Amino acid sequence: MTLTFDGPIPGSDLPLCSVLRCDAQGAFVVRYEAEGTGRRIERLMCAAHVDAVRAGEAWRWDDEQNVFLMGADRVASGAHMVSGYRFEVRTFETDTTLGSRPIHLYVEVGGADGAHTQDLHLEMSQSIAADLAKTLTLLTTNSELE
Numbered sequence: 001m002t003l004t005f006d007g008p009i010p011g012s013d014l015p016l017c018s019v020l021r022c023d024a025q026g027a028f029v030v031r032y033e034a035e036g037t038g039r040r041i042e043r044l045m046c047a048a049h050v051d052a053v054r055a056g057e058a059w060r061w062d063d064e065q066n067v068f069l070m071g072a073d074r075v076a077s078g079a080h081m082v083s084g085y086r087f088e089v090r091t092f093e094t095d096t097t098l099g100s101r102p103i104h105l106y107v108e109v110g111g112a113d114g115a116h117t118q119d120l121h122l123e124m125s126q127s128i129a130a131d132l133a134k135t136l137t138l139l140t141t142n143s144e145l146e
């Protein structure tokens with residue numbers, strides 16, 4: 001996930017920066033190509049945000065709002081990142097709702113800022129686990145779903 005920059009662009013009547021809440025004039029053309037999809041985004045970004053990205057500041061493209069999220073807006077976006085997981089099948093366990101041998105999924109979750117926030121413990125039936133596996137496989141191998 002890298003951004004490429006062209007600029008600075010000369011002129012004084014350029015549209016605003018594509019970072020949420022930034023009122024500065026766009027000074028660079030920013031290009032981002034979503035891996036494996038062939039989809040390419042080109043937007044304008046101000047010099048201050050270009051410098052921040054080049055310095056390693058985290059960013060996120062928000063497809064709904066059609067903007068880049070950085071700083072507090074990226075963290076406040078409510079996203080929780082999975083930083084680790086493990087599965088467990090308890091051979092002799094049976095649940096009246098989940099059936100025999102339910103799948104236990106333990107997920108380590110962090111906020112968009114990278115800080116660890118919680119551990120989740122999810123239980124699911126064998127059939128739901130199989131459906132989840134199929135869906136995740138489709139989402140990670142089929143770019144036509146976007």
